[in-house]
Amino acid sequence: QGNGWGGGGGWPGLGGCGGCGAPCSGGKDSGKGNGKSAGKAPAKGKGGKPTPVCKFFLEGRCARGSACTFLHEGGPDDEDSDPDMREIHAAIAQQGKSDAAMMERLQREEEERHAHSHGPDSNSDSGDALPPPASEAEIEEARQIVQKAQREAVERDKMKVKAKTANRDDLQAMINARIAMK
Known part of the structure; x- marks a missing residue:
């Protein structure tokens, strides 16, 4: 062409x-x-x-x-x-x-x-498949993580209440205690 x-x-x-x-x-x-x-x-x-x-x-x-x-x-x-x-x-x-x-x-x-x-x-x-069900060990690990988070939340609330009336030494002690929990 x-x-x-x-x-x-x-x-x-x-x-x-x-x-x-x-x-x-x-x-x-x-x-x-x-x-x-x-x-x-x-x-x-x-x-x-x-x-x-x-x-x-x-x-x-x-x-x-x-x-x-x-x-x-x-x-x-x-x-x-x-x-x-x-x-x-x-x-x-x-x-x-x-x-x-x-x-x-x-x-x-x-x-x-x-x-x-x-x-x-x-x-x-036909969409994405769900993951397999969790094992007993995974369920227990998740339960422990949730319980620890709940305990830490309670401790933080207590610390906030104490911090309002605490002096400098008490505040330092609360900080050290918080660091020790982790």
Whole structure:
């Protein structure tokens, strides 16, 4: 495949000349009827007949640009009348449609994942497995940790009450006792 400016090919998916179905000479530029002939009398093709207008140019899809052997006249009268620019804009528009479709698909997939992870089925067994039940030794260790924390909380409360009325030596003794408990 070529690049659309001689030798066949063209922009993928855009159609037009260059081996993509347009009635062109396949890369042979006779100089007749290309975009440079505007303002001149109609160019003559075989047998003295006027060269036909490129139907792909009229649709803005001619991939051959100025190398096309058919007339590029009578197209839209706007800033994008250059066939090369039109084909570039068409390629950009096509890519934009493709990007939008992909973004829409990705958003749908993400919404589906979100619905599955937070939906009514979220309590099913398909999620993360629970850890195995604790052994007797682990339960006893946890019980001892909780009891120790409760004793320390009671001691702290007692120390707070004493600290309000204690002198400096008493405060130092409480600090030393607290350090010794750890």
